Amino acid sequence: MSTATATHHQDDHHAEHPTGIMRWLTTTNHKDIGTMYLTFSLIMFLLGGLLILAVRAELFQPGMQVMQPEFFNQLIGVHALIMIFAALMPAATGFANWMLPLQLGAPDMALPRLNNWGFWLLPPAAILLLAPFVLALLGIGDGAVATGWTFYAPLSVQGGIGTDFAIFSVHLLGISSVMGSINVLVTIFNMRAPGMTLMKMPIFAWGWMITAFLLIATIPVLAGGVTMLLTDRHFGTHFFDAAGGGDPILFQHLFWFFGHPEVYIVLLPVWGLIPHILTTFSRKPTYGYKAQVYSFWAIGILSVVVWAHHFFTVGLPTPALLYFMYSTMSISLPLAVLFFCWIATMWRGSMTFETPMLFTVGWIILFGIGGLTGLVLADVAADAQYHHSYFVVAHFHYTLFAGGIMGIMAGVYYWLPKMTGHMYNEKLGKLHFWLTTIAFNVTFIPQFFLGLAGMPRRIPDYALQFSEFNMISTVGAFVLGLSQLIFVYNVIRTVRGGEKATDKVWESSVGLEWTLPSPPPYHSFSEQPVIK
Amino acid sequence: MATSIVDYKVVARPNHSMSRKETFRVIAVLAIFSLSIATAFSLLGAWLVFPFAGLELLALAYAFHIVLCHADDYESITISGDRLAIEKQHYKSTSQVVLNRYWAQVVLKETPGGEHRLWLRSHDKEFEVGRFMSDRQRLVVASQLKMRTGAVYQGAI
Numbered sequence: 001m002s003t004a005t006a007t008h009h010q011d012d013h014h015a016e017h018p019t020g021i022m023r024w025l026t027t028t029n030h031k032d033i034g035t036m037y038l039t040f041s042l043i044m045f046l047l048g049g050l051l052i053l054a055v056r057a058e059l060f061q062p063g064m065q066v067m068q069p070e071f072f073n074q075l076i077g078v079h080a081l082i083m084i085f086a087a088l089m090p091a092a093t094g095f096a097n098w099m100l101p102l103q104l105g106a107p108d109m110a111l112p113r114l115n116n117w118g119f120w121l122l123p124p125a126a127i128l129l130l131a132p133f134v135l136a137l138l139g140i141g142d143g144a145v146a147t148g149w150t151f152y153a154p155l156s157v158q159g160g161i162g163t164d165f166a167i168f169s170v171h172l173l174g175i176s177s178v179m180g181s182i183n184v185l186v187t188i189f190n191m192r193a194p195g196m197t198l199m200k201m202p203i204f205a206w207g208w209m210i211t212a213f214l215l216i217a218t219i220p221v222l223a224g225g226v227t228m229l230l231t232d233r234h235f236g237t238h239f240f241d242a243a244g245g246g247d248p249i250l251f252q253h254l255f256w257f258f259g260h261p262e263v264y265i266v267l268l269p270v271w272g273l274i275p276h277i278l279t280t281f282s283r284k285p286t287y288g289y290k291a292q293v294y295s296f297w298a299i300g301i302l303s304v305v306v307w308a309h310h311f312f313t314v315g316l317p318t319p320a321l322l323y324f325m326y327s328t329m330s331i332s333l334p335l336a337v338l339f340f341c342w343i344a345t346m347w348r349g350s351m352t353f354e355t356p357m358l359f360t361v362g363w364i365i366l367f368g369i370g371g372l373t374g375l376v377l378a379d380v381a382a383d384a385q386y387h388h389s390y391f392v393v394a395h396f397h398y399t400l401f402a403g404g405i406m407g408i409m410a411g412v413y414y415w416l417p418k419m420t421g422h423m424y425n426e427k428l429g430k431l432h433f434w435l436t437t438i439a440f441n442v443t444f445i446p447q448f449f450l451g452l453a454g455m456p457r458r459i460p461d462y463a464l465q466f467s468e469f470n471m472i473s474t475v476g477a478f479v480l481g482l483s484q485l486i487f488v489y490n491v492i493r494t495v496r497g498g499e500k501a502t503d504k505v506w507e508s509s510v511g512l513e514w515t516l517p518s519p520p521p522y523h524s525f526s527e528q529p530v531i532k
Numbered sequence: 533m534a535t536s537i538v539d540y541k542v543v544a545r546p547n548h549s550m551s552r553k554e555t556f557r558v559i560a561v562l563a564i565f566s567l568s569i570a571t572a573f574s575l576l577g578a579w580l581v582f583p584f585a586g587l588e589l590l591a592l593a594y595a596f597h598i599v600l601c602h603a604d605d606y607e608s609i610t611i612s613g614d615r616l617a618i619e620k621q622h623y624k625s626t627s628q629v630v631l632n633r634y635w636a637q638v639v640l641k642e643t644p645g646g647e648h649r650l651w652l653r654s655h656d657k658e659f660e661v662g663r664f665m666s667d668r669q670r671l672v673v674a675s676q677l678k679m680r681t682g683a684v685y686q687g688a689i
Contacts, residue, residue: 110595110599111595111598114595178588178591179591182591182592182595183595185558185592186595186596186599189549189550189554189555189558190548190549190550190555190599191547191549192549193547193549194547194549196549213562213565216562216566216588216592217562217565217566217569218569219584219588220566220569220570220581220584220585220587220588221569221570221573221578221581223581223584224570224573224578224579224580224581224582224583224584224585225578225580225581227580227584228578228580231580239577239578246577247577250576250577250578253573253576254573254578254581257569257573304569522645523645523647525666527666527667527668528547528666
């Protein structure tokens with residue numbers, strides 16, 4: 001008698017795949033969908049960057065130079081919405097799609113069709129966000145949403161049709177995020193290779209798991225908030241209208257209950273990928289795996305109980321101010337554990353500084369500045385001075401550009417050879433890093449000083465005393481924007497050809513994804529890996 | 533030679549790294565978390581958060597439900613005596629087909645992607661097997677079945 005038991009993922013949903021445009025429209029393959037997310041993210045990143053370069057051009061000198069104040073407000077709001085919802089979040093989801101199945105030893109994401117729908121909601125959402133600009137040119141409406149990305153009532157209740165378009169866009173983006181989160185959770189929990197316990201998972205999967213938890217917890221709050229806004233605008237309700245018995249501050253609670261965890265939704269996947277890069281280029285195992293996982297959890301939980309520090313100045317009662325101040329500051333404890341682990345991973349390692357590592361080291365320093373300046377804003381007394389100033393603008397760009405986008409770029413350089421099968425141009429990569437890092441600091445360090453000197457954010461004109469720093473900041477912004485073209489060129493060049501990448505790509509890379517060929521075959525694991 | 537002893541048996545199941553109990557725990561934790569938030573905001577007047585939280589949890593539960601529905605799926609091929617039995621469980625339905633071992637043919641076809649699909653054929657009917665097997669496993673099972681079925685097996689007697 002001969003008996004055997006086979007255990008393998010079922011993988012019959014795309015045994016034969018279409019080619020051409022239909023491949024991309026109907027694909028359920030995680031790598032194709034990951035590529036679409038990353039491409040969409042790059043396009044929106046460039047578009048969002050263009051919008052803010054127009055803003056910086058206006059701010060180059062005091063006085064009104066190139067646009068009307070209303071258009072200035074629209075550019076700022078749409079820039080933020082695009083960068084957060086259409087550039088950063090899809091980039092992280094793109095990495096999740098590409099890498100989670102490879103890292104977990106699964107042939108695909110758990111719910112491939114849901115995955116396809118999740119992506120294809122994004123382009124209509126982006127069109128909704130941008131369409132009011134075009135409609136205004138045709139004489140319809142008064143342009144895009146002009147409230148900033150925060151939609152604060154009562155301003156947003158009074159805005160034009162751009163606000164309605166933005167509300168529907170946010171709904172679509174939210175549905176897409178929830179679909180992605182559900183897929184990530186089901187994949188992580190159900191499709192790990194035999195032997196891969198949760199505490200043996202790659203740390204990137206941990207970062208994404210907590211991101212998915214946060215999205216599921218907070219997206220309904222945003223969705224509820226913007227829907228209430230919509231009913232206030234068109235259906236005669238008074239949720240946020242004080243004259244009708246409503247409360248405009250309630251909107252701020254609703255928005256920031258989503259908005260603050262959103263920062264960690266963007267950052268946690270990056271915190272997950274950074275240890276992989278540090279381990280590879282320091283040639284050492286990740287220091288403090290468990291400490292990092294527990295810190296992720298601590299930060300995830302704390303992130304949903306600190307939201308009101310974004311509006312300390314609205315007149316919250318003193319006990320609330322104290323609670324939100326101390327709870328916000330307490331986030332620095334698990335974050336400090338993460339910084340310690342990242343530095344300890346590098347400590348006495350045989351470090352080399354290829355482009356992903358350069359971006360990672362730069363990321364640690366710049367994101368550290370973002371974290372420290374966040375502590376300043378967490379202080380109620382200090383925040384009263386700095387609230388709504390350029391100090392806040394500089395702080396969150398150190399957090400979201402340095403902490404988010406530079407981390408994503410580190411990930412792109414790290415995984416691009418695996419994805420494409422070609423090595424990128426190292427010289428161009430390093431040039432991109434140095435130009436980005438220097439130009440980023442030239443752009444945003446002056447904004448700290450502008451904020452400290454009292455320049456408010458979201459104004460198209462300013463007092464003469466702020467001229468020099470604004471001029472420097474604008475020059476930095478244009479160099480920063482132009483230097484991203486090097487990145488685009490390098491990525492396209494790598495996709496099209498170049499030096500062949502080995503399966504392992506990097507000398508000390510560790511993980512299941514590096515056991516597959518570069519690029520991985522259409523069906524990732526024809527043989528189920530087993531983790532010991 | 534007819535005998536009731538099982539000569540060959542292979543069982544293939546999909547990989548599931550989480551048990552039913554753990555799945556319920558994950559859904560429960562998320563539901564408690566999300567509904568607590570929705571309740572708190574509803575009490576503050578923002579009741580529109582509640583339907584969104586509910587819809588989202590329904591979608592989450594449904595996603596896990598789809599996966600759980602297939603947690604017990606399996607395929608087995610059993611050869612005993614002159615019987616070759618193919619048993620499949622898909623969702624909650626179990627089906628069994630019995631072929632005559634001496635008439636059964638093993639059919640292996642290569643897909644455009646370079647992988648192989650495996651069928652057992654008898655009397656103008658084909659039954660695909662190996663959905664839960666890797667390509668290598670399908671090839672191994674195909675060669676094992678070829679040695680135990682049809683003319684080859686008869687010749688071996």
